[in-house]
């Protein structure tokens with residue numbers, strides 16, 4: 658159910674939040690989402706990952722990579738994240754979301770519902786992402802088999818004021834995961850303190 662609150666529980670509501678990981682393909686979004694989700698789950702938190710690739714096989718399988726379709730993709734995933742987060746789940750969203758206006762709309766929707774939303778800029782230079790090329794997309798683009806690749810021949814608008822920037826080219830995977838985990842844990846503590854004070 659994506660439309661409303663889950664009701665009928667006698668448990669006090671937990672703090673949910675949406676943690677959006679934006680960045681170029683191969684910057685490290687999915688790796689960090691998985692790593693942080695594992696650590697948060699070990700700490701007793703309920704977590705969910707809405708990964709761009711997976712969402713594009715399911716909820717968004719009718720969408721391509723035009724600007725309009727990318728905006729619709731982000732809108733749907735943003736609404737899904739909000740529905741989960743307002744029911745106490747920490748939602749990690751490794752989705753490129755190349756347009757600042759789309760990310761701002763998701764943030765506004767969360768603010769209107771009083772649900773924490775943070776934007777994490779997973780930042781590695783294009784050359785590093787191209788060398789990693791986890792899914793072979795940069796090579797495909799280079800070979801002329803793919804057009805409209807984010808950051809190469811399609812726009813990417815980096816966040817100007819992210820809540821956290823993670824330079825994955827200067828850190829080990831473990832260091833980046835720990836940084837993200839610490840940041841989210843602190844966010845949850847602060848939100849819960851402000852709700853109960």
Ligand SMILES: Nc1ncnc2c1ncn2[C@@H]1O[C@H](COP(=O)(O)OS(=O)(=O)O)[C@@H](OP(=O)(O)O)[C@H]1O
Pocket residue numbers: 681682683686687709710713722726727728730731751752753754755792794804805806807811
């Ligand atoms: N043209 C083009 N541009 C960018 N990405 C492409 C493209 N074609 C396929 N892919 C694969 O789709 C994943 C990105 O999907 P997203 O839903 O995150 O993109 S977006 O927010 O709608 O722009 C992206 O996943 P990540 O590599 O994990 O970022 C790619 O695997």
Ligand SMILES: Nc1ncnc2c1ncn2[C@@H]1O[C@H](COP(=O)(O)OP(=O)(O)O)[C@@H](O)[C@H]1O
Pocket residue numbers: 680681682683684685686687688689751789791824825826828829830831833834
């Ligand atoms: N500090 C780091 N944080 C995250 N990933 C890293 C880091 N250093 C190297 N990597 C590697 O970069 C790649 C990132 O791939 P992935 O997480 O799929 O990127 P994205 O989801 O942004 O497309 C992985 O192979 C990962 O092992």
